[in-house]
Structures are given as C-alpha cells and as structure tokens.
Amino acid sequence: MAKIVAVTSCPTGIAHTFMAAESLQRGAQAQGHTIKVETQGSVGAQNTLTPAEIADADVVLIAADAKVDMSRFTGKPVYETSTSAAIKDGQKVVQNALAQVPTSSAAPAAQTSSAAQTSSAKRIVGITACPTGIAHTFMAAEGLQKGAESLGHTIKVETQGSVGAQNTLTDADIRAADLVIIAADTKVDLSRFRGKPIYETSTNAAINDGQGLVKNAIAQAAAGPVQAGQADQGAQAAPAKSRRGPYKHLLTGVSYMIPFVVAGGILIALGFAIGGYQIAFFDTSKPDFMATIARMLFTAPLTALGAAFFVIGAKAAFLLFVPVLSAYIAYSIADRPGLAPGMIGGLLAGFANTGFLGGLFSGFLAGYVVYWLARGIRLPRNLAGLMPTLILPLLGTAITGLLMIFVVGTPVRLLNQALINGLQGLQGANAVILGVILGAMMAFDMGGPVNKAAYAFATGLLLSQHPLTLPMAAVMAAGMTPPLGIALATTLFKDRFLPDELNAGKAAWVLGASFITEGVIPFAAEDPFRVIPSAMVGSAITGALSMLFGCGLRVPHGGIWVMFIPGVVSNLPLYLLSIVIGTFVTAGMLFILKRPIAAEEEEEAAVAATA
DSSP states (O other): OOEEEEEEEOSSSSHHHHHHHHHHHHHHHHTTOEEEEEEEETTEEESOOOHHHHHHOSEEEEEESSOOOOGGGTTSOEEEEOHHHHHHOHHHHHHHHHTTSSSSSOHHHHHHHHHHHHHTOOEEEEEEEOSSOSHHHHHHHHHHHHHHHHTTOEEEEEEEETTEEESOOOHHHHHHOSEEEEEESSOOOOGGGTTSOEEEEOHHHHHHOHHHHHHHHHHHHHHSOOOTTOSOTGGGGSOOSOOOOHHHHHHHHHHHHHHHHHHHHHHHHHHHHHHOGGGGGOOOOSTTHHHHHHHHHHHOHHHHHHHHHHIIIIIIIHHHHHHHHHHHHHHHHHOGGGHHHHHHHHHHHHHTTOHHHHHHHHHHHHHHHHHHHHHHOOOOGGGTTHIIIIIHHHHHHHHHHHHIIIIIHHHHHHHHHHHHHHHHTOOTHHHHHHHHHHHHHHHHSSSSHHHHHHHHHHHHHHTSSSOOOHHHHHHHHHHHHHHHHHHHHHHHOGGGSOHHHHHHHHHHHHHHHTTOGGGGHHHHHHSHHHHHHHHHHHHHHHHHHHHHTTOEESSSSOTHHHHTSTTSEESHHHHHHHHHHHHHHHHHHHHHHSOOHHHHHHHHHHHHHHO
C-alpha cells in the first residue's frame, strides 16, 4: 500500500479542481492506497498538505491546469498531469504516478528515491538579457528561477538590464555551478564560464516554459558536458561557436544604441522647449563654442541652457549612436576584437552621411572580417596573445575602413537617401498602410524580434540627416496601445480575467503609459489566441490613425511622459486620440473573444462529465 499526496488546481478553481480530487481519491482507494488531496481553488487552498504528510508520502501527484508551487516537494518523485486526465480515469493516473517510484509500497524505497532526487539536484547559474533590458530580462529570470526550483535545483540568475547587471554572479558562484543557462536576445560575454556546460536560448523560451528549459539544459549537459580547461589562449581570440544569425547581432547593436538615442532625443526636445528652435542654428564649428555657451548663461540663461541641452543631445549623443550600433554588431559577431573595427567603421559611416543603414553595413562588415581573420590566421602558441589585442583589431580596422571608403560608402549613402525620399513621399493610403504594418509588428510579439525590428526601423528614420518623425510616432503609439487596452479590459470586464490577471492589469496602465509593450506578455502567455489578435488589431488601427493624422514624434522613447514637452509631438490632440481609439479597440476585441471565466468552466465541466 502506497502513500500518496496530491494537488489539484484549474484556472478558476471551481469544477475541474474538485472533480479531479474526487476522481483521484476513488482511484487510489480502489487500488488499496491512501491519498490526501489538496485543492487549490478560487477560495484558497483546502485540505492543505502538511510537511509531515509530504515527508511521509511515496509520491506526489499534481493534476493541474494552472501553476502550482513545487518547492514543497523537493526530493520527492512527482507525477504531473491535467485535471481532465484525472477526471476521466483516476485509477490510471494513480497507476502512472506510482510508476515513478522504484518500489511503490515500501517506505525505505521511497526514502531511497527521495535521497536520489536530492543528490541529483543541480547548482545552476544563469544570465538573462534583452535589447532594452526591461521586461523580458526580468520575466525570463523569474521563469528560470521558478523552473529550476520546481525541479529541486538551486539557481542564481544575473540580469543584464538597462540599469546594469543585478544579482551579479561571483567567481565562487560560477566555480560551484554544474551548469550555465544563458537566456538572452543579445550578445552575452561567456568568457567567465570557460570550462562549464553552457546552454543558450532566448528570453521567450525562459518566459514560456522555464521548467522545460531547465530540463533540456540539464539533458544537454549530461549528453556532452564541456570539460574545464578545454579552451586555450588562442581560442580566446576567436568568436564563440554558438551562432544565432544576423538578427541576433542586430539586436545586440540596437540594445547598446538605445540609451544614446533616448538620452539624446529627450535632451534635444528639452533644449527646444527651453531655448526655442533657433538653438538648432547655433554654430558648433568654432573651437570655442562651449565657452560661448557658458558666457551666454549670464546674458540669456534660457537660451544658453537650451543650447547646452541641444549640443549634448544632437552633437554628442547622436554623433555616437551609429558608431555604437556598428561596434556592438561587430562585437556580437567577433567578440571583443570586433569592437574597434566596428566603432571606427561606424564613424566612417557617419562621415559619409550613410545614416542608420551605414551603421548596419559597417557593423556586419567589421564583425565578419574579424571573424574570418580569427579563423584564418594561425600563430605560434607563444604569440597567440597578440591576436585579440593587436593583430585582429589592426587588420580588421584597416580592411573595414578601406572598404567603407572605397566600396561601401557611396552605394549605401545613395540607398539610404532613396529610402528616405520614398518614405517622405508617402501620403494618404500609402502612409496608412505603413502605419498598419508598423502597428501590427509592434503588437505581434510584445517586445520580441518583430517588435524590435519595427522600432529599429522607425528609430533609424528619426535619426537620419533629414529626420522622418511620422513612423516613430506610429511605432510608439502602437507600442503603448496593447498594455493600455489590456488594462482597460481588466477594468471594464472583470469576469473575463483571473484574479492574478486583474492585479497585473493595474500595472499594465503604467507600463503602457511608459511605452513598455511587454506588459501584455503575462496575458498573451496565458491566452495567446485571443490576446495577440486583439492587441494586433488595436495597434494596427493606432498606427494607421497616427500616420493618417500626420502625427510626428521627435524622441524615440518615453511614452506619455515626454509628450507634453513643447515640440516633441506634432498634432498632439490627434495623436492622443489615435492612442485612445486603439486602446478601446483592443479592449473591445478582448470583450468579444474572451468569454466569462465561469461560463467556460461550466462548459469544460459538462464536457468532462459527458466523457
């Protein structure tokens, strides 16, 4: 006779939860086993399992369609299934659960199994990072944390976000680790983990299924672990073998570029608001222009302050955005030896007036030049240390620079100008179509690759020699609409959302107002086939209206918090109207597509009872 503890849970915690519990009790008793079932429902946990009961159990059975905290069951054999399976055949589910235990009826055997589980617990370290370092970074860290802990492993996750690294891994943490998990959409420096098994994936994988990701990482490490000391000095100069393709490299460049763009754009807007638009004509070609601004502080303080903000943003931050983009694309491809060629290639792209496209070309050119040089050049072991510090940067810079001057510069400049001329001519229906496309892209994956592609496109046009502000306005408005629509829906239609979703809806107001589209991810993960189409329709309409109304935006980020700086948004009332309309469309779509929770639960219960 085996001792079983179980937990049943479904999204609403009404019918399926209790029907599954009853079926499991009948199934266990019919086979002569003892069972205690904890039900987790809308009124809280009932028949709660005690620590003593868990310690005495031979197996833990989880029949759930909602997230269950597994930390209590560390070291115990766990069998997981759905409530529907438990309702349909409780006896079979109990038999399958007991198959997890080597000797199902003997307590000593259960203790042995528990000890084996404990001894197999892994010590894991991880890093999460995304291009902006806001929502995806921390949600992925949470997914890894919960996934590892639910399997009985310990984990420490370092987040590399927009405010720098947090919960930083120490040398001692890394030495003690059995496995390294990198869940990142940008380049992460792996040199600290040399000799450790490394599993690389995206932030979305960690967010969607942290437990499955951890299982896959452990399985990969067991199949072919990396041996310490395998890499030599010469290998340090070469790029990592694991490649993610051009888009990964682009996202890395964009992630490092964004702070320069955001800071520069907002400072330019503040400069215009304080000093007026005449500051754009301030002569910065003279060597003593900074001293001139300083002297103006005593005669025309507002003009001086506005001119200072303009110079900081336009002449410093914006001067660097193309070189930084280029440098970190090259870094993603070729590691540190690619930084100097990429940065210098980006400066040359700026001198040639090739804009954002020039930065892309120079970054990929420098990265792959250094990558192939690192693979092709072989030096004696005692000279290998010269590769990353001298030979690769020198040759990479020379080759990249010559190609940018003699081959790439002029064609890219003409291509960039043709693109700008074409977009400047967009009017009427064509402008609306572009707005629809950009808006739908912003909502498709909520901060993922498609969203970032639309954002990078609009940012590049905003920072061109002749700035195009309409696409940037459409992109930011469309990125604000999904979380605002979700927030409105959870406020108006509470019967269609779970309690946790209602709480998340309150935070979505702030996230939407701040242009953080990732605020929709918890809702999309729970119900993608209703939430994502609703968000895409609302954002597409917002993007189309913004373009139709001729709304322009002169800064690349900030949400509602920068809109009321004078001169930042053109046609501000119509711009706000487009966001409001998109928000109501998203909420309306959710009302139509999502049914009340109670009605869905009753229907599922009826179907299960019939089966």
